[in-house]
Amino acid sequence: MRAVEQALSRYAESDRPLVEVLDADGAVAASHSYRAVTRAARALADRIAGQLPAGRAPRIGVICGNTPEFVVTDLALLALRATGIPVPLAFTREQAASLLDGADLCLTDAQGAARLAEWGADAVLPAGCPVVAADLTAPATVPYRLTGADGDWISKVIHTSGTTSRPKGVRIRAHGVDALLGSLREVMPAGAFTRYLSFVPFSLLIEQVTGLYMVLLDGGCLTLLPSSAALVGTDAGAGEAALPYLAAARPTAVVATPALVAVVADAARRARAAGADIPRTLFGTATAPLICCGGAPVHPGTLRELDALGLPVHEGYGLSENSSVVSWNTPDARRIGTVGRPLPHVRVKVADDGELLVSSTSLFAGYTRDDPSSCLLRDGWLHTGDLAAIDADGFITVTGRKKNIIITAAGRNVAPEWVEAQYARLPFVQAVAVVGNGLPALHGLFVLRPGTDPDQARAAIEAFGAEHLSEVERVARVHLVDAGQQRYRRYFTVTGRPMRAAIEADLTQHQSTEPTQHQHDGPATRHRAATTTPHPPTTSKGRSMPTTRPEVRPYGAGTGKLVLAGPGHRTLGDLDPADTIALLAEAGFLVLRGFAPSLEDFSLFVKAHSARVTLDPARSFHGGDVAQKVDAGTAAVGLHLENGNSPFVPDLTWFLCERAAATGSQTTVCDGYRVWDAATDADRAAFAQDIVYGRGVEEDKWKRFVFHQLGGEKPLDAITLDDFRALAGDDPGTTITPRPDGSVHYAHRTPAARTTLFGDRLSWANSVFGPSYNYEQPVITFADGTPLPEPLLARMKRLTDDLTEDIDWHDGDVALIDNTRVMHGRRAIEDPARTVYNAQSYLDRDLLPGTAA
Structure with a gap:
């Protein structure tokens, strides 16, 4: 990266600002000079050099937000000729662990340290991998210098998606980045990156290239959003929220996602309607x-409109395998509707099947692991997987992705990217994705901007399709969702590309060749804390559910059911979620046997039935963000509902028995319907009034719970008591009182006998006899404050003991329990070698019996 090194030798001891950080009002909250940043980078390099292996480029994980510390770490790794592995903070524990496999050391800033703590360092870092904090405040007196030898090396490993949840690492060469920077300097206006405003995560290579290296080459200043601001692409509403910072920062260059371009277009229209100066209103200049824009297409009509408003947008195209940029429209060579001409160091051609092939001196050095989705490199040409055309003047038009082409049930081919670009013109559409391979009509997922009326949006989408698109291209099944952070991250990448496999599975898993109908995904939730989302995949895309049903037998003395694997139903993914929930409504609990699920299979099965997964904050997740290992000591555990003494009772409780106990140690169940029916009239009358649970919860537990319930929208260390109270809403039966040590005391009023998830029949389902392992012992009273009479409790205890049954675990068993009806507990553990995982979730209301798919 000779060009960057030359710029550093020129500017390293300058007092000019290299990094500025804005505050919430758009003012500069912190400014760091070239001297301060580069000396901090040199100090960091010296501090870690002794911990790194000799004889090869050390592999160093970088877990940072968009902060000055990221710049320090990047320049330190350049000085050491090390390989940086930037990890997105939005990654799951499993994804982070996959990318960091083989790391020799890990660098963090404050945001990264907090995220690493949430993941669990032992779970994501190789054994013995040290963690070092990047620091801009420590004294640093030694000027920046390079210590590594000249020559090429793998300077970065950049994540890119594969066909599984594990990201591939793209190995980037230092000389490749150098070649790319040379071309960009040649085609971009001189001084264009004098003041750059960063909106998207630095874990993306394009943001490192434009936001750091191009800025360094211009001797410019990188401006960062406040740490509290969501980065564009991590939250559907981040673009709108970032708009005020454009005017405050007065940038000379920005690289925007299509979503941010749409926000700018809306703001420009408003400014024009108000008669305001558009550039000064939006950019302060x-x-x-x-x-510049990339990642997904912007409709040419929108680009022409912005052109007329004095806001030209320059679309480009790139991929990590070419060290980011392949082509870019520039002020001197621009054609709307294309992604520009290839950069000077790049050659392109189109194969016979329409695939774009790329050859350049910035091509990557391979992947960290093989994956069927990998781009192929043959005879020096990268097979990109993208479909394209090249006009007589060399401008490239990308028409779609080979693997994304939809072939409908009628045999018609549709390029979803083109259709999406048409619908994206609708002003209320935040993002859109179109799927429907093998189906009679197209499905469209439309993420609506805040404040949009769903009925009006549906009507406008249908009218737009009828007017502008052919019957083949028109979305016939409309799925509307709001712009929540968790949902957006599930379905769209940071650059705005749809994650089509997840979308297609969620939207079409119940679809066969029935006549089409319009659909609105947005089922009501039973609990305020439950954010509804379409359920995840249980079948491969386009495949109808089996027409046969698995073998079901009675289980236990009540209505429980045993579901057995067999022909056509060998895995959990072969089961129809709607059939499973219908069976649960009748049975109260199910035991599924013989399906031999892995922990990942179990997690997908849970998600397939759930609008939202919740947690016990005293436990840690295993293998993702669903399953928690059961840890409640070895003593017997009384009957209870999961989270049953709180306002956040989940609908469903799940168990996976990975390894059954040789003796004893059984999970128990007790059907609240049977308890209520068998109770005496006097005891039922006693429980006609509500009960109140009161207990204290430590600060770390209630904050972890709130963090998870909010979908990670706020950093863990920013969670407040007001957030906890907001989750409880305006429930008059719940009070939350802070304690001086940061813990809280809450009192929650609830019926002891309640109606259930599936009907109005009363069930004596509660946590009166529940455990307190990992928690403070609760105080339980009637609503009037009187204690529960001991004789009454003794009678109910004898009754529930008589009606309690063992699950009788086998290796690989899965249990699904209606947590609004059936209590569960555990016999004392006699065999500690047993391994059981638990999950908790809120039911996807589309799966309720009698609910249309």
Whole structure:
């Protein structure tokens, strides 16, 4: 990266600002000079050098937000000729562990340290991998210098998606980045990156290239959003929220996602309607900055409109396998509807099947692991997987992705990217994805901007399709969702590309060749804390559910059922979620046997039935964000509902018995319907009034719970008591009182006998006899404050003991329990070698019996 090194030798001891951080009002909250940043980088390099292996480029994980510390770490790794592995903070524990496999050391900033703590360092880092904090505040007196030898090396490993949840690492060469920077300097206006405003995560290579290296080459200043601001692409509403910072920062260049371009277009229209100066209103300057865009197409009509408003947008195309940029429209060579001409160091051609092939001196050095989705490199040409055309003047038009082409049940081919670009013109559409391979009509997932009326949106989508699109291209099944952070991250990448496999599975898993109908995904939730989302995949895309049903037998003395694997139903994924929930409504609990699920299979099965997964904050997740290992000591555990003494009772409780105990140690169940029916009239009358649970909860537990319930929208260390109270809403039966040590005391009023998830029949389902392992012992009273009479409790205890049954675990068993009806507990553990995982969730209301799919 000779060009960057030369720039550093020129500017390293300058007092000019290299990094500025804005505050919430858009003012500069912190400014760090070239001297301060580069000396901090040199100090960090010296501090870690002794911990790194000799004889090869050390592999160093970088877990940072968009902070000055990220810049320090990047320049330190350049000085050491090390390989940086930037990890997105939005990654799951499993994804982070996969990318960091083989890391020799890990660098963090404050945001990264907090995220690493949430993942669990032992779970994501190789054994013995040290963690070092990057620090801009420590004294640093030694000027920046390079210590590594000249020559090429793998300077970065950049994540890119594969066909599984594990990301591939793309190995980037230092000389490849150098070649790329040379071309960008050649085609971009001089000084264009003098002041750059960063909106998207630095874990993306394009943001490192434009936000750091191009800025360094211009001797410019990188401006960062406040640490509290969501980065564009991590939250559907982040683009709108970032708009005020554009005017405050007065950038000379920005690289925007299509979602941010749409936000800018809306703001420009408002400014025009108000008669305001558009560039000054939006950017705080007399002329617009260099606005570049990539990741997904922007409709040419929108680009022409922005052109007329004095805001030209320059679309480009790239992929990590070419060290980011392949082609870019520039102020001197621009054609709307294309992604520009290839950069000077790049050659392109189109194969016979329409695939774009790329050859350049910035091509990658391979992947960290093989994956069927990998781009192929043959005879020096990268097979990109993208479909394209090249006009007589060399401008490239990308028309879609080979693997994304939809072939409908009628045999018609549809390029979803083109259809999506048409619908994206609708002003209320935040993001859109179109799927429907093998189906009679297209499904469209439309993420609506906040404040949009769903009925009006549906009507506008249908009218737009009828007017502008052919019957083949028109979305016939409309799925509307709000712009929540968790949902957006599930379905769209940071650059706005749809994650089509997840979308297709969620939207079409119940679809066969029935006549089409319009659909609105947005079932009501039973609990305020449950955010509804379409359920995840249980079948491969386009495949109808089996027409036969698995063998079901009675289980226990009540209505429980045993579901057995067999022909056509050998895995959990072969089961129809709607059939499973219908069976649960009748049975109260199910034991599924013979399906031999892995922990990942179990997690997918849970998600397939759930609008939202919740947790016990005293436990840790295993293998993702669903399963928690059961840890409640070895003593017997009394009957209870999961989270039953709180306002956040989940609908469903799940267990996976990975290894059954040789003796004893059984999970128990007790059907609240049977308890209520068998209770005496006097005892039923006693429980006609509500009960109140009161207990204290330590600060770390209630904050972890709130963090998870909010879907990670706020950093863990930013969670407040007001957030906890907001989750409880305006429930008059719940009070939350802070304690001086940060813990809270809450009192929760609830019926002891309640109606259930599936009907109005009363069930004596509660946590009166529940455990307190990992928690403070609760105080349980009637609503009037009187204690529960001991004779009454003794009678109910004898009754529930008589009606309690063992699950009788076998290796690989899965149990699904209606947590609004059936209590569960555990016999004393005699065989500690048993391994059982638990999950808790809220039911996807589309699966309720009698609910249309």
